[in-house]
Each structure stands twice: as structure tokens, then as C-alpha cells.
Amino acid sequence: MKLFGSFLKILGYFLFISLVSFSIIRLIPGDPVQNIIGERGASEEHVAEITKNLGLDQPIYIQFYKFAVNALTGNFGESIVTKQPVMSDFKVLWPATVELALVALLWSSIIGILLGTLAAVKRNSIWDYGSVSLSTVGFAMPLFWWGLIVIFFFAVKLSLFPVSGRVDVIYDIPYVTGFFFIDSLFSADKTAFISSLKYMVLPAFVLGTVPLALIVRITRASIIDVANEDYVRTARAKGLPYKVVLFKHIFKNALPQIITSIGLALGQLLTGAIMTETLFSWPGMGRWLVKSIEARDYPAVQAGVFYSMAIVIVVNWLTDECVKMVNPKMRDQQRSST
Amino acid sequence: MNTAVKKIFRQKSILFGTILFSFFMIMLLVSFVWIPYGYDIIFDGKSLVAPSAEFFLGTDDLGRDLFSRLLKGSQFSLGIGLVVGGISIFFGASLGLSAAYFGRRIDFFFTQIMNALQAMPSLLLALFVVAILGPSITNTIISVALVSIPSMYRLVRSQALVEMSKEYIQSAKALGASDKRIIFRHLLPNCATAVLVQSAVCCSEAILNTAALGFLGLGIPAPYPEWGTMLADSRNLMESAPQLMWIPGLCLLLLILSTQLLSDGFRDQLKRK
Numbered sequence: 001m002k003l004f005g006s007f008l009k010i011l012g013y014f015l016f017i018s019l020v021s022f023s024i025i026r027l028i029p030g031d032p033v034q035n036i037i038g039e040r041g042a043s044e045e046h047v048a049e050i051t052k053n054l055g056l057d058q059p060i061y062i063q064f065y066k067f068a069v070n071a072l073t074g075n076f077g078e079s080i081v082t083k084q085p086v087m088s089d090f091k092v093l094w095p096a097t098v099e100l101a102l103v104a105l106l107w108s109s110i111i112g113i114l115l116g117t118l119a120a121v122k123r124n125s126i127w128d129y130g131s132v133s134l135s136t137v138g139f140a141m142p143l144f145w146w147g148l149i150v151i152f153f154f155a156v157k158l159s160l161f162p163v164s165g166r167v168d169v170i171y172d173i174p175y176v177t178g179f180f181f182i183d184s185l186f187s188a189d190k191t192a193f194i195s196s197l198k199y200m201v202l203p204a205f206v207l208g209t210v211p212l213a214l215i216v217r218i219t220r221a222s223i224i225d226v227a228n229e230d231y232v233r234t235a236r237a238k239g240l241p242y243k244v245v246l247f248k249h250i251f252k253n254a255l256p257q258i259i260t261s262i263g264l265a266l267g268q269l270l271t272g273a274i275m276t277e278t279l280f281s282w283p284g285m286g287r288w289l290v291k292s293i294e295a296r297d298y299p300a301v302q303a304g305v306f307y308s309m310a311i312v313i314v315v316n317w318l319t320d321e322c323v324k325m326v327n328p329k330m331r332d333q334q335r336s337s338t
Numbered sequence: 339m340n341t342a343v344k345k346i347f348r349q350k351s352i353l354f355g356t357i358l359f360s361f362f363m364i365m366l367l368v369s370f371v372w373i374p375y376g377y378d379i380i381f382d383g384k385s386l387v388a389p390s391a392e393f394f395l396g397t398d399d400l401g402r403d404l405f406s407r408l409l410k411g412s413q414f415s416l417g418i419g420l421v422v423g424g425i426s427i428f429f430g431a432s433l434g435l436s437a438a439y440f441g442r443r444i445d446f447f448f449t450q451i452m453n454a455l456q457a458m459p460s461l462l463l464a465l466f467v468v469a470i471l472g473p474s475i476t477n478t479i480i481s482v483a484l485v486s487i488p489s490m491y492r493l494v495r496s497q498a499l500v501e502m503s504k505e506y507i508q509s510a511k512a513l514g515a516s517d518k519r520i521i522f523r524h525l526l527p528n529c530a531t532a533v534l535v536q537s538a539v540c541c542s543e544a545i546l547n548t549a550a551l552g553f554l555g556l557g558i559p560a561p562y563p564e565w566g567t568m569l570a571d572s573r574n575l576m577e578s579a580p581q582l583m584w585i586p587g588l589c590l591l592l593l594i595l596s597t598q599l600l601s602d603g604f605r606d607q608l609k610r611k
Contacts, residue, residue, distance in 0.1 A: 016454065016457075017457075020454070024466065024469070024470060027470045136595070136598070136599075136602075137591075137595065139598065140542070140591060140594040140595040140598050141591060141594075142546060142549055142550070142553075142566070142569075142587065142590050142591060142594065143550075144549075144550065144553045144566070144569060144570075145569055145583075145587035145590060145591065148569065148572070148573065148576065148583050148587065149583075149587070151576070152576050152580070152583065156576060156577055267459055268459070270459050270462065271459040271460065271461040271462060274461060274462070274465070274554070275461075275550065275553070275554075278553075278554060289462075289465070290465070290554050290556070293465055293466075293468070293469040293556065294555065294556065296469070301466070301469055305458075305466060308458065308459070308462055309457055309458055312457055312458060312459065313457065
């Protein structure tokens with residue numbers, strides 16, 4: 001019964017996101033056929049042919065059905081710009097974004113949890129004020145300006161790191177997984193790995209900043225919250241050392257909230273990836289999406305809408321599951337309600 | 339100054355937020371009355387001039403006065419922030435109140451739409467709206483407002499639902515007050531603080547998203563000097579004229595910071611009550 005319920009839920013989500021991405025091309029003012037032909041015009045047969053190719057001669061529910069089925073198999077048609085199937089463009093791009101996002105998430109979570117815990121434990125110290133003001137400013141920081149500053153200091157002034165691309169052009173990394181870290185590590189040339197590491201530093205640093213601010217803020221707040229609980233006082237009163245209480249009682253109970261904040265941060269990474277990839281010419285989904293929108297490449301935009309919504313939904317679901325995993329209270333709650 | 343106001347300003351985030359925000363408000367008001375050179379006047383042979391007596395903050399690569407552009411730009415950055423704050427108050431609050439008050443189908447219908455809008459990260463949604471409508475000033479406002487309405491709706495709805503369960507609403511109903519009277523005389527005033535907090539949040543999101551769209555070249559079209567667009571233009575000039583990068587960005591950061599400080603401060607006040 002539960003399986004059927006979640007199946008229905010997934011079906012509903014799928015229908016919803018395909019409906020949204022399906023509507024996009026129909027919301028554009030003007031006739032899509034005319035948009036493709038452009039201003040030069042075309043013969044009547046040509047117009048009829050394009051209409052038929054786009055499936056626009058059929059009733060709208062059949063069009064939607066076809067779109068949904070195609071979307072399920074990953075067929076979004078041909079990109080207007082590259083004349084390639086959108087999927088084949090997409091397959092090369094997504095590992096770049098995922099690699100960047102994972103590295104950014106990794107460093108910002110580690111530093112964020114450390115700083116947040118430190119701030120909460122040493123309340124009203126320099127550490128506390130420092131991390132709070134850091135997270136306040138980081139939260140308000142326009143990511144693109146931050147990126148420019150980072151480029152200004154680390155690339156222009158100090159020329160420590162390269163700023164555009166994923167790896168030096170001299171390296172030809174064989175395409176296996178699309179994740180350059182993995183591919184270059186297993187390729188013959190080990191310097192390629194170092195090079196791809198160097199190219200990763202600045203984009204990942206910039207992309208991780210806003211998530212860092214978020215994670216610091218929520219970690220600090222939730223640890224302070226938990227530290228005020230009665231069981232913490234009891235644990236201290238019975239003589240347990242502070243370190244044990246911190247890790248066994250406080251941190252464990254603050255974890256669900258911290259995980260939720262990391263999930264939220266993932267949502268921000270998606271937005272941030274658009275900015276960061278544009279700034280650093282990182283060949284990923286974000287830059288591709290902006291380019292497609294600029295070029296009015298609608299099949300690509302449709303695929304972009306579809307996948308970004310799917311990613312958000314999957315991330316939210318994963319976050320919920322993780323929270324349930326570490327928080328028995330929520331697990332039991334759900335069990336008793338179903 | 340009376341004591342209640344003094345008490346509010348004792349909170350540092352509200353104090354700093356107000357000071358910063360009023361600075362930008364003054365900048366906005368001044369820009370309507372006086373701009374030294376005009377934002378699109380090109381001075382031949384005076385491109386990339388360093389800050390001097392003639393050009394207070396220097397000029398950009400086309401020879402336009404940076405200070406004039408910065409002033410004019412406040413009309414877009416802060417102006418759009420305020421307009422979007424107003425729009426989201428109007429739509430978000432009226433939809434949220436009616437959803438909470440009438441409940442059932444209306445509630446279900448609006449909530450589903452808002453959930454759908456929130457299923458995408460805000461900048462992505464704004465980007466897609468611009469992709470459909472094309473970049474222009476009105477479309478920027480529409481796309482940025484559409485992003486901020488759902489959060490306002492949610493907050494007002496949940497606050498109004500809390501109020502709805504209280505006794506004074508039931509007694510007002512029992513007394514035979516009309517829907518209109520209950521919504522405007524009872525519900526709305528009791529949700530006002532929540533609206534205030536959220537409108538500051540909406541304002542800061544709108545400023546950030548407008549600038550982000552501008553930076554990507556999909557926001558306010560040229561030659562209007564929106565701060566995000568100015569930053570995008572400064573990208574290749576950061577060595578020769580770093581002030582083109584520092585000043586609009588700093589303005590943007592401080593403006594967003596001021597609205598966030600205000601909303602944080604208001605929220606703390608709300609909690610303390």
C-alpha cells in the first residue's frame with residue numbers, strides 16, 4: 001500500500017514537471033513555427049512540414065502525452081543551436097556541474113559545521129561574533145560580485161589559480177565518466193589531475209560561500225537550542241565530561257536540523273551554479289541554461305526546466321530521508337501514522 | 339524620542355539596518371531630482387578616467403560618469419525592490435488571507451499553485467519567466483515578483499490560520515460581522531507584523547534577483563545602468579579601472595545587507611512578543 005502511494009506521488013510529480021516544461025514553449029508569444037523559420041519566411045509546404053515535425057497538427061492532449069513519454073525516455077528533441085539531440089549535449093554537461101557542486105558542498109559543510117559548532121560552544125567569544133558576522137555578510141553577498149572579487153585577488157593580482165574552464169587545454173582527458181577528477185586520476189598523465197584540481201579551487205570556493213553562511217547559521221542556532229535541553233543539564237550533572245556531552249548528546253540531537261540546512265544549501269547550489277559557471281566559463285548545466293535562454297533555444301530550455309525541477313524534488317526527498325534516518329522520532333511518527 | 343521607539347532601536351540589527359537603508363533611500367530620492375551628468379551621456383576621449391574632481395567616481399569604458407550611473411541605478415535596484423515588495427504584499431497577503439479565511443477549495447487551489455512556484459529555485463524561475471517573456475523592465479519586475487509572492491503567501495496564510503483559531507474571530511462571526519469586516523478589521527491587523535517581516539525579505543530577494551538577471555544579461559536592458567549589469571560590464575576592466583567593480587558591488591551588498599538586517603530585527607521583535 002505504501003509502495004503504491006509513493007508510486008502515485010512520483011507519477012504526480014512527473015506529470016507536474018512535464019506539464020510545466022511542456023507549457024513553456026506554448027507560453028511564448030507568437031507561433032513557434034514562425035519562431036523557427038525566422039523573418040525570412042518559408043514556403044507553405046515547408047511550414048506544414050515543420051508543423052508536423054513539431055507535432056503541432058495534433059490535438060493538445062496528444063501533444064502532451066507524446067511530450068511526457070519522450071521526456072521519460074530523455075528525448076527532448078534537437079537543440080536549435082547545436083543541431084544535436086538535447087540529451088547528448090546534456091550528458092556531457094551534467095557531470096561538470098555535479099562535480100563542482102559536490103566539491104563546494106563538501107568544503108562548505110565541513111567548515112560550516114565546524115564554525116557553527118565552535119560559535120555555539122564558545123558563545124559570545126570572538127569566534128562567535130566572527131562566525132555570526134561572517135554568515136550575515138555571506139548571506140547578503142551577491143554571488144557574482146563575490147566571484148569577481150575572488151577572481152580579482154587570486155587570479156589577476158596573485159595569479160595563483162586559473163579562472164576559466166575545467167582543465168588545461170594541453171590535457172586531453174579520455175571521456176569515461178565525465179567527472180574529470182575520476183577520469184584524470186585513471187588516465188596516464190597524473191599532472192592532468194593536479195591541473196583539474198587547480199581549476200576547481202576558485203569556482204568551488206565561490207559556489208560554497210552562500211551555503212557556508214547558511215550552514216554556519218543553522219548549526220549554531222540548533223546547537224544552542226539543544227544545549228538548553230534538560231537532558232544536557234542532566235548529563236553534565238552526573239559528571240560526564242563536556243566533550244562527551246557535546247558529541248553524544250548535543251551534536252546527535254542537532255544533526256537533523258543540520259542535515260536539513262545542507263539540503264537547503266543544495267537547492268542554493270543549483271542557483272549558484274548558474275552564476276559561478278557563467279563567471280568561470282565552467283562547461284556545466286548552469287552556463288548551458290543561460291546560453292540556451294539567451295539564444296531562445298526552446299528544446300534545450302524545456303529540458304533544463306524538466307531536469308532542474310526533477311533535481312530539486314529529488315534533493316528534497318533525499319533530505320527528508322536522511323533526516324528520518326538520523327532522527328528516530330520522525331521515523332516512528334511516520335510509522336504510527338501509516 | 340519616545341521610549342517605544344528607543345527600545346526598538348536598541349536592537350543593533352534594526353539600528354544598522356535603518357541607517358544603511360535610509361542612506362540608499364536618500365540616494366534614490368536624490369536620483370529623481372539631481373543627477374550630475376545623466377546616465378547615458380558619453381564623454382568622448384574620457385573613457386576610464388580615474389576618480390577626480392570632474393568625475394567624482396571616474397568614468398566607465400564608454401566614457402560615462404560612474405557616479406551618475408550609480409545614482410540612476412538605485413532607481414532600478416532599490417526601486418524594483420520596493421515595487422516588488424509592494425506587489426508581493428498586495429498579492430501574497432490578499433491571497434494568503436482569503437485562503438486562510440475561506441479555506442477548503444480556495445485554500446487548496448492557491449496552495450497548490452504556490453507550491454508549484456516554489457518547486458524551483460528562485461533565480462531559475464525568474465530566468466524562465468524572462469526566457470518566455472523576453473528581457474525588459476516590466477518583465478524583470480514580473481519575473482522577480484512572481485518569485486517572491488509564494489513566500490509571502492505562505493507566511494500570511496499560516497499566521498492567519500493561527501489567528502482564525504482564536505476566540506475573537508469566532509465571537510466576531512457569532513456577532514454577525516461580515517466577511518469583509520472580519521478580514522480587514524481583525525485578520526489583517528493581526529497579521530501585519532508578519533507581513534512587515536516578510537516584505538523586507540521579499541525586497542532583499544527582489545534586489546538580489548534583479549541584479550543577478552542583470553549580471554547574466556537577461557535583466558534591465560542597456561543603456562539603463564542597473565547595478566548588476568554594471569558589474570557584468572566591469573568584468574574585463576578590473577585591472578584598469580577596479581572602481582567600476584568595487585563600487586556597484588559594494589552598494590549592492592550593503593543594500594541587501596540592510597534589508598536583511600531589518601527583517602532579522604523585525605523577526606526578533608516578533609518573537610519577543
